[in-house]
Amino acid sequence: MRTEHAAREAICRLGQSLFRRGLTYGSSGNISVRLDDGWLMTPTNVSLDELDPARLSRLDADGQLVSGDPPTKESFLHRAMYGERPGDGAVVHLHSTHAVAVSVLEGVDPADVLPPITAYYVMRVGRLPLVPYYPPGDRTLADAVAALAGRHHAVLLANHGPVVSGTSLSAAAAAIEELEETARLHLLLRGERVRLLTGAQVAALRPPAG
Template identity: 60%
Template sequence: MTAYTDESAARTLIVRTARSLFTRGLTHGSTGNLSVRLADGTLLLTPTGSSLGTVEEADLSRTDLSGKHLDGLRPTKEAFLHAAFYRARPSAHAVVHLHSTHAAAVSCLDNVNPADVLPPLTAYYAMRVGTLPLLPYHAPGDSSLEPLAERTARTHHAVLLANHGPVVAGACLEHAADAIEELEETAKLHLLLRGHPTRPLTPEQVAAFAPAPF
């Protein structure tokens, strides 16, 4: 996948994806944000305070790779997270951040493995997410998280922000959205199975479905 060359089509895709995520209950209110990387290296993002259920193509913000606002409405206050993922992963062309209910719930649990928060319960989770590190709590919009996010994104395309929610990068917006939805479903399964004996995939089974590098 190369960077998005048609800005108009990219705007349409962002809004269509935002609507899909919102109407299916994967985010709520004015939470969550999406972005894509355009061919000129700039980023198109959903703006601050917007709802993924009502955002329009003309509302989108543009920033550079440092997160500097270039034009459009003021970008999401988490634009720095998107920029950090793109700098860390030159082949990523989309980033999705949600406050999806079950993933956010897992991000609040005590005594989890911060190196890999969720067990590999299904092949699709192993294939689309892989390992999921937990980044320590920072208030929304706290840019002091940026260096840690960038370092972690060099080796993981998905992270979970403590007491917050997931961030996932993808080679394209469809892949990033699919992966974050798989993450949410696995978080739901994990919570449903708490207190029950479980049988996650073995390391050998996980290795057979490791996410393709991008």
């Protein structure tokens, strides 16, 4: 496992990269990394472009703030993912434009919101369930996320945005970026005749169950 110092630096680099590429804006979005005895999280009301490694929120194993600024108000989403995915080491949550746009569309399949447009989407994201809308700060949203997180490392919050966990920070980042790009492609292709990956092609890309 990377050192805490390296994790702090990596979180800040990723935050700046996401912001400068237009994948988040204002003070939206949050990032966390699992440590041996707790978590590092981005603070509340801070732009991901302006993160200070020394001021990241350091939480203990019970989720209590140990040092740094107060954590993101959506820290409960991160902990819900970690609680169901003990092998994962990072979580990224964005309000990225195209994924949010897809999250408000009528008629999507709530069990799998985006179609299998590319092989990389299938491999990095897999199935993407839609979590029903909850108002900001509603802690019952954590229960809804936890109910899906054991089977899915990526979920889309209705009228809100994606939450993605990964075995590492780079894996979580790659998956959420692939998700956003696939959402963009999906919106570009709406109304067009498309050739999606077949069921057999998708099955060949996904790891065996269990």
